[in-house]
Amino acid sequence: MKKILFILLVSGLILGSLGGGCGWSAAQVARGILGGQLKIKNWELKITRWCFGGLPLVNQLDRLLDNKTYVVLLQNNTELRASGGFMGSYVVLGAKGQGLSDMRVEDIYQPDGQLVGHVDPPAPIQQAFGQGWWKLRDSNWDVDFSVAGEQIAWFFEQGGEKVDGVIAINLSFVNLLLGYLGEVKTVTYDERVTAQNLANLAQTYSEVNKEKRDFLGAVGAALFERIKTIGPMGQIRLIGLIYKELQNGQILIWMKDKDVEQEILEKGWGGGLGNYGGDYLYIVESNLGANKANCCVQRMITQDLQLDEHVIREKLTIKWTNTSEFSDPKPPVFWGGNYVDYLRIILPKSARIQSVMAESKLLVEKPLDYQYGIQDDRYQVEEKDRFKIIGFWAVVLAQQSLTIQASYQLPDANYSSILVKRQPGIESFPYKLIVEGKVVVSDTIDRDKEYTWTK
Known part of the structure; x- marks a missing residue:
């Protein structure tokens, strides 16, 4: 799962890695990040910066990987919310100087139960649920994700999770991966998962079997194993598919680092309302x-x-x-x-x-x-x-x-x-x-x- 998700942060890099010595260096850096073997100051990274400095986030790789923690929201867009869907689960990705250092799948209700104090909810949430408080699971409320991302991070931190960035993806994105990769079989569950049955299986394991976190982790592991079998060109095409989702606004990113956040907003990946004049x-x-x-x-x-x-x-x-x-x-x-x-x-x-x-x-x-x-x-x-x-x-x-x-x-x-x-x-x-x-x-x-x- 971590390779599938963290690839969002290096997709621009890999897309640029298609030619000459620059392409070779970029591919080496991307493999290092995903394999947890990147040394921030090695000569490959320096060449990659020189070659691809104009691509999104390339010049920020040091900051992106320097003891950072990213939360990837797994949103179910069959229960639509402002940023895409209800946040039922999330993935925590740890990044250190050597690349990815940690990955775990969690249920949204785990940090939700750790919130200390009281936050009044937006009026529509109060009218719908009548619970009198605003919780993490409903915090993707603001229509501007550059605002909602910061609010989501705040709720996570009150629940004990360190957050340097938030990436929001939807169930439809996982379906897109399954449509590209084909059916996968989970190792720990006797299920064959397809784009057609994923939503129902995820909901069943959540509401009936109460095993949502473990089931989604098993799906992620199966997807990663399938990705390993499609070869470099297949993986590059997969990156292109992910990049298209970013460009189309179906994947949203918020970063605590203001310089990185500004670059994301300028690329149109931050879910902001924009400054359109018409x-x-x-x-x-x-x-x-x-x-x-x-x-x-x-x-x-x-x-x-x-x-x-x-x-x-x-x-x-x-x-x-x-x-x-x-x-x-x-x-x-x-x-x-x-x-x-x-x-x-x-x-x-x-x-x-x-x-x-x-x-x-x-x-x-x-x-x-x-x-x-x-x-x-x-x-x-x-x-x-x-x-x-x-x-x-x-x-x-x-x-x-x-x-x-x-x-x-x-x-x-x-x-x-x-x-x-x-x-x-x-x-x-x-x-x-x-x-x-x-x-x-x-x-x-x-x-x-x-x-x-x-x-």
């Missing part, structure tokens, strides 16, 4: 129904713009369909159910909200109370840096659909472009942009995309 749309869903309903939820988004001389009038329509067979989980064969989603819509800060409707119900602008039980009659608005965030409940019952519409204006806007962001953990969704009654975009959003229109 129109902006980012839909963030959080499944607070204590189920895996995102196995069975699809959404489609339509944005309708009317361009007046001094204002852009926009109507945003989101329609979800929940194909869950049952309203509640039926272990061990079905883990979905009603989709209890706290939705946040991120817009430009200048947006003036006109109305929010769920089907035919007009919501009122009013803050959520810190009470148990969801208040689906209202929406709340907050400002964050360059953005305005509309938050409200969107509950999609099993075998039903839900449509919401948000109308707003952008005054004094001279925009002719929009950035549409895709939330980690969501593979894709259909998107349509209508400007002055004309469809100018009909596309699938499988990564962050920018569109322009003519006034």
